[in-house]
Amino acid sequence: MATTLDDFWNERRAEAPELPVEAPEAWSFGATPEQADELLELVLRGVKDGTASSLWDYEASGDPLPVTGECSIVTDGAGVPRAVIETTDVRIVPFDAVGAEHARAEGEGDRTLEHWRRVHEAYWRAHSENPRGFEPDMPVVCERFRLLWPTPTPTSTASTPPPTVSA
Structure with a gap:
């Protein structure tokens, strides 16, 4: 198992040489290690193929916006690289x-728009990186992605409901 991001990326490139030579940005979902693990699990199970971020948070942090076609390394709550995704769509x-379609794509809770709004409002009120926090008309970066590695598995049919965290 890879011990560094570079090792992880080199292993992925050995399996898929068409990937970019330089390792892409690595990040985790959510604001806590627990959220990172829960949301990553949804991605690995094939349930989550969308995420949402505050445009204001991007502006506050200076981080670049996601771009269609770029790859990312997704880490777990301990910072260990666990997945590679490719951004397929970005809308603000x-x-x-x-x-409702974007809410469903995020894979959280009961996957309804009502759930998405409730959980994301709470998330941005608690974890926003900018002084404006949450507003009902705030700009949201809605990103869709596809799992490149590990090979996606079919959506789980387990009866356990997905977690209710946000990112």
Whole structure:
């Protein structure tokens, strides 16, 4: 098992030489190690193929916005690289205009828009990186992605409901 991000990326490139030579950005979902692990598990199970971020948080942190076609390394709550995803779509929309399809793509809770709005509002009120926090019309970066590695598995049919965290 790879011990560094570079080792991890070199192993992925050995399996798929068409990947970019330089390792992409590595990051985790959520704001806590527990959220990172729970949301990563949804990705690995094939349930989660979307995420949402505050545009204001990107502006506050200076981080670049996601770009269609770019790859990312997703880490678990301990910072261990566990997945490679490719961004397939990026749209910026007001919070109150995010649609049911995007809520479903995030894979959390009961996958409804009502759940998505409740959980994301709470998330941005608690974890925002900018002084504006949450507003009903705040700009939200809605990102869709596909799992490149590990090979996606079919959506779980387990009766355990998915976690209710956000990112």
